[in-house]
Amino acid sequence: AMCAVALTETPLRKEQTYVKSALEGLRVLDLSRVLAGPWAGQTLADFGADVVKVERPKSGDDTRSWGPPFIGPEANGMSAYFGAANRGKDSLCVDLGNPAGQALLRRLAGECDVLIENFRVGTMARFGLDFDTLRGINNQLIYCSLTAFGQDGPECDTAGYDAMIQASGGLMSITGASAAEGGEPQKVGVAIADIMCGMYAATAIIAALHERASSGRGQVIEVRFNDSDAFGVWFIGSGDRLKTKGNTYLDFELLQQPLYQNRCHVQPFHDGSGTADHTCQCRRLGRYLQ
Numbered sequence: 001a002m003c004a005v006a007l008t009e010t011p012l013r014k015e016q017t018y019v020k021s022a023l024e025g026l027r028v029l030d031l032s033r034v035l036a037g038p039w040a041g042q043t044l045a046d047f048g049a050d051v052v053k054v055e056r057p058k059s060g061d062d063t064r065s066w067g068p069p070f071i072g073p074e075a076n077g078m079s080a081y082f083g084a085a086n087r088g089k090d091s092l093c094v095d096l097g098n099p100a101g102q103a104l105l106r107r108l109a110g111e112c113d114v115l116i117e118n119f120r121v122g123t124m125a126r127f128g129l130d131f132d133t134l135r136g137i138n139n140q141l142i143y144c145s146l147t148a149f150g151q152d153g154p155e156c157d158t159a160g161y162d163a164m165i166q167a168s169g170g171l172m173s174i175t176g177a178s179a180a181e182g183g184e185p186q187k188v189g190v191a192i193a194d195i196m197c198g199m200y201a202a203t204a205i206i207a208a209l210h211e212r213a214s215s216g217r218g219q220v221i222e223v224r225f226n227d228s229d230a231f232g233v234w235f236i237g238s239g240d241r242l243k244t245k246g247n248t249y250l251d252f253e254l255l256q257q258p259l260y261q262n263r264c265h266v267q268p269f270h271d272g273s274g275t276a277d278h279t280c281q282c283r284r285l286g287r288y289l290q
Contacts, residue, residue: 021048026209027112029105030054030089031096031129033061035162035191036225037118037146038085039198044114044205045088053089054105060093061086102127110137114205118146120159131220141218142208144201148225162191165225169193178246185244197225 026049030041038053038061045051055061067079095101106129109115115134117124124130124145131143148160166172166187177183201223208219 023047023049026050026114028052028114028116029108029112030116031105032116032118032146034063034118035085035194036197036201037116038063039195040144040146040201040205041089041116042085042087043199043202049114051089052108053086053091054094054096055091057093057095060091096127096129102129105129106134106137109134109141112138112141113209114142114144116144116146116201116205121147121157135218139217140212142205142212142221143218144205144221144223146197146201146223146225160225162193163187165193169226174244176244176246179243181246183244183246193225197223 023044026044028041028044028049028051030038030051030053032038032041033055041051041053053061059065061082063082063085064078066081069080070077071080071083072078094104096105105127109129117129125133131141131145134141134143148165166175167185171193172185172187174185175188176186201221204221204223208221212218
């Protein structure tokens with residue numbers, strides 16, 4: 001049996017009173033996998049929504065085995081990666097390739113407020129779980145689809161992963177040691193394209209819920225990995241500006257202000273040795289501010 005992912009509730013102290021969560025009572029069906037979609041569902045769960053995560057029988061979400069580190073014994077535990085993107089959810093195993101499983105999910109979608117999915121374009125329609133089908137069952141459903149490059153266009157059939165999205169969206173071009181130091185484009189240390197996409201999805205879902213309160217109707221939301229990543233660097237411009245510049249803030253005038261320059265006198269730099277080196281911080285800032 002698959003283990004459910006849920007936070008352990010801390011017992012209320014006598015002097016505490018119950019405070020209703022912002023999204024309490026909201027029902028979310030999370031059919032997504034890996035990170036971007038699960039991050040959106042987790043964000044809604046953090047705000048109090050009841051989120052049911054649908055997983056494959058036997059193996060579950062791909063990220064359950066993405067370790068170490070693992071939570072509990074590796075043989076029957078789950079990876080910390082999975083736990084960090086799926087806290088607060090209940091887990092349900094359903095075979096989407098089975099007509100009975102598809103029927104079950106249609107019934108659940110009829111009782112939910114939100115559905116999240118990040119399958120490749122056309123997969124949900126093949127299972128009879130696309131928006132047009134489900135809105136005939138529940139016209140108040142908020143249906144959120146996350147894809148790499150959108151539902152149509154020349155790259156709609158292309159699967160997307162964080163590293164390729166960081167590269168195609170331009171984020172890698174401004175990340176890494178400066179060109180003067182021989183630096184080349186690098187990806188951000190965490191899967192930031194996935195996380196940004198998930199956060200944008202959660203924000204869009206909450207906005208759609210607000211609109212539904214007045215219209216009484218659901219809607220479909222399309223969130224593209226590539227758009228989410230490119231939005232993070234759009235303000236920088238193009239051409240020569242899209243270069244790695246180490247720890248500087250891309251020529252922002254703020255870096256030339258005396259208040260910022262003086263921070264090196266009070267803000268220590270921790271080099272990982274456990275000691276704070278103010279002098280090193282001064283040298284590092286000074287080199288970039290000259």
